[in-house]
Amino acid sequence: MVDIATRVWTHKWKIDPIVRSLIDTDFYKLLMCQSVFRNRPDTQVQFSLINRTTSVPLADLIDEGELREQLDHVRSLSLSRGESTWLRGNTFYGKRQMFRPDFMEWFENLRLPAYHLERIGDQYELTFEGTWPEVMLWEIPALSILMELRGRALLHSMKKFEIQVLYARAMTKLWEKIEVLQKVDNLRIADFGTRRRHSHLWQDWAVQAMCEGLGEKFVGTSNCLIAKRHDLEAIGTNAHELPMVYAALAEDDAELAQAPYQVLADWHEEHDGNLRIILPDTYGTEGFLAKAPDWLAGWTGIRIDSGDPAGAAEIAIKWWKDRGEDPSQKLVIFSDGLDVEKIAELQAQFQDRVRVSFGWGTLLTNDFRGLTPQDQLAPFSLVCKAVAANGRPTVKLSDNPNKAMGPADQVERYKRVFGVGVQERSEVLV
Amino acid sequence: MVDIATRVWTHKWKIDPIVRSLIDTDFYKLLMCQSVFRNRPDTQVQFSLINRTTSVPLADLIDEGELREQLDHVRSLSLSRGESTWLRGNTFYGKRQMFRPDFMEWFENLRLPAYHLERIGDQYELTFEGTWPEVMLWEIPALSILMELRGRALLHSMKKFEIQVLYARAMTKLWEKIEVLQKVDNLRIADFGTRRRHSHLWQDWAVQAMCEGLGEKFVGTSNCLIAKRHDLEAIGTNAHELPMVYAALAEDDAELAQAPYQVLADWHEEHDGNLRIILPDTYGTEGFLAKAPDWLAGWTGIRIDSGDPAGAAEIAIKWWKDRGEDPSQKLVIFSDGLDVEKIAELQAQFQDRVRVSFGWGTLLTNDFRGLTPQDQLAPFSLVCKAVAANGRPTVKLSDNPNKAMGPADQVERYKRVFGVGVQERSEVLV
Numbered sequence: 001m002v003d004i005a006t007r008v009w010t011h012k013w014k015i016d017p018i019v020r021s022l023i024d025t026d027f028y029k030l031l032m033c034q035s036v037f038r039n040r041p042d043t044q045v046q047f048s049l050i051n052r053t054t055s056v057p058l059a060d061l062i063d064e065g066e067l068r069e070q071l072d073h074v075r076s077l078s079l080s081r082g083e084s085t086w087l088r089g090n091t092f093y094g095k096r097q098m099f100r101p102d103f104m105e106w107f108e109n110l111r112l113p114a115y116h117l118e119r120i121g122d123q124y125e126l127t128f129e130g131t132w133p134e135v136m137l138w139e140i141p142a143l144s145i146l147m148e149l150r151g152r153a154l155l156h157s158m159k160k161f162e163i164q165v166l167y168a169r170a171m172t173k174l175w176e177k178i179e180v181l182q183k184v185d186n187l188r189i190a191d192f193g194t195r196r197r198h199s200h201l202w203q204d205w206a207v208q209a210m211c212e213g214l215g216e217k218f219v220g221t222s223n224c225l226i227a228k229r230h231d232l233e234a235i236g237t238n239a240h241e242l243p244m245v246y247a248a249l250a251e252d253d254a255e256l257a258q259a260p261y262q263v264l265a266d267w268h269e270e271h272d273g274n275l276r277i278i279l280p281d282t283y284g285t286e287g288f289l290a291k292a293p294d295w296l297a298g299w300t301g302i303r304i305d306s307g308d309p310a311g312a313a314e315i316a317i318k319w320w321k322d323r324g325e326d327p328s329q330k331l332v333i334f335s336d337g338l339d340v341e342k343i344a345e346l347q348a349q350f351q352d353r354v355r356v357s358f359g360w361g362t363l364l365t366n367d368f369r370g371l372t373p374q375d376q377l378a379p380f381s382l383v384c385k386a387v388a389a390n391g392r393p394t395v396k397l398s399d400n401p402n403k404a405m406g407p408a409d410q411v412e413r414y415k416r417v418f419g420v421g422v423q424e425r426s427e428v429l430v
Numbered sequence: 431m432v433d434i435a436t437r438v439w440t441h442k443w444k445i446d447p448i449v450r451s452l453i454d455t456d457f458y459k460l461l462m463c464q465s466v467f468r469n470r471p472d473t474q475v476q477f478s479l480i481n482r483t484t485s486v487p488l489a490d491l492i493d494e495g496e497l498r499e500q501l502d503h504v505r506s507l508s509l510s511r512g513e514s515t516w517l518r519g520n521t522f523y524g525k526r527q528m529f530r531p532d533f534m535e536w537f538e539n540l541r542l543p544a545y546h547l548e549r550i551g552d553q554y555e556l557t558f559e560g561t562w563p564e565v566m567l568w569e570i571p572a573l574s575i576l577m578e579l580r581g582r583a584l585l586h587s588m589k590k591f592e593i594q595v596l597y598a599r600a601m602t603k604l605w606e607k608i609e610v611l612q613k614v615d616n617l618r619i620a621d622f623g624t625r626r627r628h629s630h631l632w633q634d635w636a637v638q639a640m641c642e643g644l645g646e647k648f649v650g651t652s653n654c655l656i657a658k659r660h661d662l663e664a665i666g667t668n669a670h671e672l673p674m675v676y677a678a679l680a681e682d683d684a685e686l687a688q689a690p691y692q693v694l695a696d697w698h699e700e701h702d703g704n705l706r707i708i709l710p711d712t713y714g715t716e717g718f719l720a721k722a723p724d725w726l727a728g729w730t731g732i733r734i735d736s737g738d739p740a741g742a743a744e745i746a747i748k749w750w751k752d753r754g755e756d757p758s759q760k761l762v763i764f765s766d767g768l769d770v771e772k773i774a775e776l777q778a779q780f781q782d783r784v785r786v787s788f789g790w791g792t793l794l795t796n797d798f799r800g801l802t803p804q805d806q807l808a809p810f811s812l813v814c815k816a817v818a819a820n821g822r823p824t825v826k827l828s829d830n831p832n833k834a835m836g837p838a839d840q841v842e843r844y845k846r847v848f849g850v851g852v853q854e855r856s857e858v859l860v
Contacts, residue, residue: 003433161642165605168598175595212591 015066017073018148018200022110023083023224025140026194028236030087030224031275034103035242037133039266045135045245046388049126049142050405052428053380057122062149064119070145071115071126074138079108086228093275112138132389136241139384143195146382147366151198154376169371170198174206174364178213180340184347189214189358190235191221192335193365196379203365207232210364222359235359237277237303238267241386244282244396248389253417261293268295276300277333281399283418285312289319297323301331301355307399307426309334309342313350327354335359337428339367381428402428445496447503448578448630452540453513453654455570456624458666460517460654461705464533465672467563469696475565475675476818479556479572480835482858483810487552492579494549500575501545501556504568509538516658523705542568562819566671569814573625576812577796581628584806599801600628604636604794608643610770614777619644619788620665621651622765623795626809633795637662640794652789665789667707667733668697671816674712674826678819683847691723698725706730707763711829713848715742719749727753731761731785737829737856739764739772743780757784765789767858769797811858832858 023030036043051058079087084104092098099107113130115138126146128138155163181187191210197203207226210218220233227234243260250256260282268276276299280288285307297320304312313334317327332354334346343358350356368377385405386394395406395414401423404411414420453460466473481488509517514534522528529537543560545568554576558568585593611617621640627633637656640648650663657664673690680686690712698706706729710718715737727750734742743764747757762784764776773788780786798807815835816824825836825844831853834841844850 001433001436001439003431003436006431006433009431159642161605161639165601165639168601168605171595171598172602175591175598209591209595212589 015069015073018070018145019074019077019141020200021083021225022077022079022107022112022137023087023228024144024194024200024226025137025224026192026222026236027092027224027227027234028222028238029137029140030099030107031236031271032238032242033107033133033136034099035238035266035270036136037103037106038100038270040245040249041131041133043132043245043249044130044390045132045386047128047135047138047142047384048387049124049146049382049384051123051380051382052402053382054123056150056380058146058150059119059124060122061153062124062146063153064117064124067124067145067149068117070149071117071142074141074145075112075114078111083225083228084108087224090228090234092234093273095273106133110134110137112141115142126384127387132245132386136386139241140195142384143382144197144200147196147379148199151368151377154372166368166371166377167202170202170368171205171209173367173371174209175213177340177364177367178209180344181214181217184217184344186351186356187214187217187343187347187358188219188356189217189343189360190219190233191223191226191364192235192359192361194223196362196382197365198368198377198379204229206365219357237271237275238263238279240279240282240305240396242267243279244394245386245389247283247414248386248392248394253413256414256417257291260288261296264296264299268299274300274331277331278302279305280316281306281312283395283397283414284420284423285315285399287419289315292319294323297325301333301357303333303335303359305336306403307336307424309336309346310349312399313346313354317353329355331355331357333357333359335361337361337363339363397423399423400426400428402426445499445503448500448575449504449571450507450630451513451655452507452509452537452542452567453517453658454574454624454630454656455567455654456622456652456666457522457654457657457664458652458668459567459570460529460537461666461701462668462672463537463563463566464529465668465696465700466566467533467536468530468700470675470679471561471563473562473675473679474560474820475562475816477558477565477568477572477814478817479554479576479812479814481553481810481812482832483812484553486580486810488576488580489549489554490552491583492554492576493583494547494554497554497575497579498547500579501547501572504571504575505542505544508541513655513658514538517654520658520664522664523701523703525703536563540564540567542571545572556814557817562675562816566816569671570625572814573812574627574630577626577809578629581798581807584802596798596801596807597632600632600798601635601639603797603801604639605643607770607794607797608639610774611644611647614647614774616781616786617644617647617773617777617788618649618786619647619773619790620649620663621653621656621794622665622789622791624653625814626792626812627795628798628807628809634659636795649787667701667705668693668709670709670712670735670826672697673709674824675816675819677713677844678816678822678824683843686844686847687721690718691726694726694729698729704730704761707761708732709735710746711736711742713825713827713844714850714853715745715829717849719745722749724753727755731763731787733763733765733789735766736833737766737854739766739776740779742829743776743784747783759785761785761787763787763789765791767791767793769793827853829853830856830858832856 113134116127118125128135207221220235222236242263246263247259250259302316320327362379366379395410543564546557548555558565637651650665652666672693676693677689680689732746750757792809796809823837825840
């Protein structure tokens with residue numbers, strides 16, 4: 001039997017919306033948003049889309065009208081009652097009422113602010129301006145939309161069975177990775193792939209496949225909507241935008257040097273347990289740890305998001321030892337450019353020394369490499385970053401200079417203030 | 431929206447029927463049935479299921495109750511009005527009213543006769559007895575049911591995503607074959623895979639994938655129901671059961687020697703054009719052609735279904751030349767144990783010398799080899815053959831002694847009568 005109503009309804013849609021919910025976003029965005037809403041609500045920021053893979057000509061591939069329709073659709077979204085109930089009533093990281101009533105009330109009334117879109121050559125300039133708590137929520141939907149529209153552009157010219165076989169191949173590829181991970185003892189891994197996923201439906205499939213294939217080894221997803229739908233743990237802590245904006249707001253070099261610690265001091269007041277995870281690489285991991293206050297060594301763990309992951313883990317282990325902490329009680333979360341071989345290798349290398357966990361991103365939710373003739377579905381490096389705060393440019397140094405950003409003079413100033421010397425470059429795949 | 435009615439209806443089913451239509455069968459069965467209905471309608475025959483792959487313990491894998499339910503379901507089927515209309519009104523091989531009114535009237539009132547099922551060790555003995563036109567129609571449903579139940583037995587213990595990935599792998603595997611065939615110039619290929627298909631739905635998928643992937647290179651399917659559903663050509667001519675039963679009915683050696691030609695003389699009266707295809711191997715191709723009457727050399731082509739296909743094609747080409755025929759006008763249909771490499775090879779070898787066509791069977795509709803851990807879904811060699819006619823055993827010699835059947839003394843007699851010497855054995859995969 002054909003469900004006539006469904007069919008008619010489907011054909012009534014003006015567009016096939018890519019982002020259909022304000023919680024189709026990373027959990028850490030909401031945690032950070034609450035923190036910003038509390039501590040720096042009036043900061044004026046600018047976020048900007050940056051395509052690091054300039055060989056992908058987004059403006060040639062994606063129709064501007066379609067892109068505007070998708071972005072406009074996101075602006076029409078507001079939190080549904082069920083989503084609000086889930087955020088207010090659910091337990092996150094073992095804690096009830098993670099989101100405070102004043103934040104929830106604000107969020108329930110939120111619509112995302114305007115965007116600015118312009119074609120520059122074969123790329124789009126896409127920027128968002130306004131108060132920090134509002135603008136920051138554009139990051140994930142903007143990335144998801146660009147990624148998925150780029151995929152659709154290719155899929156549009158494919159025939160029915162060709163498309164089905166493409167997904168069959170992608171499923172097979174992902175399942176073979178899951179089969180590798182099944183053999184990794186003591187694995188704890190979460191989905192961190194929302195921002196650069198192939199599509200929402202594909203991420204949803206990937207998460208469900210991880211659930212079935214890995215059982216308890218799969219500890220949750222960063223995507224709130226998918227976590228809600230499948231009753232999974234929502235996973236995530238905080239990201240570079242906090243130290244980047246705090247740093248940009250610093251009035252002098254002394255305040256700048258303290259900015260990354262101020263972020264974590266604010267965080268310390270709100271969160272405990274597994275949410276106390278240091279992200280040390282914004283202005284160089286070594287300097288950050290060396291100058292860190294002692295109370296930070298008491299935090300639960302560290303997230304390693306750039307540079308050589310094993311090297312960074314060794315630095316953290318040594319730092320904990322130097323500060324009189326027991327590394328075997330500490331959590332190390334690897335989240336940069338992971339695929340299964342690297343995951344298995346890092347797990348084997350560190351599982352007897354620290355508690356290990358993985359946030360698996362793009363190569364979980366968007367590994368379509370090698371599945372189309374000219375590899376036009378391979379993921380690429382797209383980010384959406386805070387580029388200015390209260391009129392001042394932001395800076396990121398990272399442990400990998402290929403991930404650095406900011407005006408050259410400010411980069412030099414930050415390097416001096418944070419004591420960052422020569423850094424090793426490594427390729428940014430995604 | 432959930433279609434509530436569909437869901438409730440689905441859950442009301444007592445079983446999930448494997449064969450749901452009397453035309454979910456090979457087209458040549460119906461052509462042969464009409465011929466038998468006209469020429470030998472009262473012949474009493476016994477058909478029997480033979481599992482040549484004794485390492486597959488069918489009675490251990492398949493529940494007898496489930497098997498009976500499926501067989502009983504087939505006995506409940508009758509030709510629907512639409513099916514009857516299609517058979518009466520459609521054009522087959524360019525001819526209208528291929529099926530005569532008296533045959534159609536008989537077929538419209540047909541229910542399949544009783545079966546006899548017994549467990550013998552780890553195998554089932556499944557036999558059908560009655561008049562030839564009725565009993566012969568059991569062959570394809572019986573094979574399809576056993577094949578699909580054996581697959582279901584394994585699928586039953588698999589989890590949801592595991593099953594989805596299994597089919598994803600099977601789709602990928604088949605599509606890669608189609609991609610190979612896309613590069614074979616002048617290819618003409620049909621689906622002959624009903625009898626040993628993985629399942630009805632899978633055969634339907636395979637046929638549609640061939641349509642999209644190969645376009646005009648894909649000339650049709652032997653499955654009437656699938657041909658009807660997708661408006662494709664129904665393909666097929668005749669099979670070994672005709673000479674086997676005619677031979678068993680022969681009163682003496684002289685009549686036996688003539689039996690295979692009598693089959694084709696009866697066929698000659700009814701059919702012309704591309705339906706005049708010789709199947710020469712029942713009692714040895716060389717002897718059959720050497721002693722064939724001249725009018726047979728005027729037939730359109732030959733189907734090569736056992737032995738070395740290139741060798742058999744060479745024999746046919748030489749035979750046509752000897753009889754003053756132009757081989758380049760003749761059709762050679764390869765249909766034995768084909769896979770894409772062999773297809774490409776035979777096409778290259780013969781396309782400039784004869785008209786080449788392929789009937790691709792088991793490795794089109796059931797290539798699940800290598801897709802499960804112990805390969806429990808690999809196809810195996812199951813046949814359902816006429817074993818007796820009017821109380822006399824049937825005999826098949828074939829060009830491959832591994833495909834021979836019949837009592838030893840009768841096999842010796844047939845070898846003598848048909849002048850068959852030493853034959854080369856080749857493995858029967860499917």
